[in-house]
Amino acid sequence: MEINFDKNNDGLVPAIIQDATTKNVLMLGYMNEEAYQKTVETRKVTFFSRTKNRLWTKGEESGNFLNLVNIKNDCDQDSLLISVNPVGPTCHKGSDTCWNGVNDQSFGFLTELEDTIQNRKENQDDEKSYVASLFRKGINKVAQKVGEEAVEVVIEAKDDNDDLFLSESADLLFHYLILLQAKGYKLNDIVEVLKSRG
Structure with a gap:
């Protein structure tokens, strides 16, 4: 170099x-x-x-x-x-970064979406929120929605309509993120499991 x-x-x-x-x-x-x-x-x-x-x-x-x-x-x-x-904090003042930031893993838009889902989980009384309504209905309803969306992804994968396949894939991922939080987890927990299989 x-x-x-x-x-x-x-x-x-x-x-x-x-x-x-x-x-x-x-x-x-x-x-x-x-x-x-x-x-x-x-x-x-x-x-x-x-x-x-x-x-x-x-x-x-x-x-x-x-x-x-x-x-x-x-x-x-x-x-x-x-x-x-x-190894440990980077800044001599004790923070993770020299800009006083936290060195957390971020998945960009997906992390923002997780934050929104967490907000809806914590504010389940929001009558207008679809996500809050799922949390109010409980884990069985959330898990059922993930199952339904997974079946729809499989069906669309066998057809030739890429737009429908992508749309159903987005629905599956969205509902899976809700299910993760209903169980008390986030994407980073799944990433750690995948890394451990390395």
């Missing part, structure tokens, strides 16, 4: 640190060539500290290491994206 350490007068390149699993950005540091080489050799992310004017391995005092997964160079060869498996 060619990295242009000479682009700036200080010989440093920015290193964006990203959790390899959640894809959340954890922090930004700087590396010189020596820090980069040490990171590659030890598999623990090492920066050049501008305040201490020396190499600094993240976690050398706290134990909260950033275990290297991989390094990517950008198109100009002057900044790095470093994927890591963090």
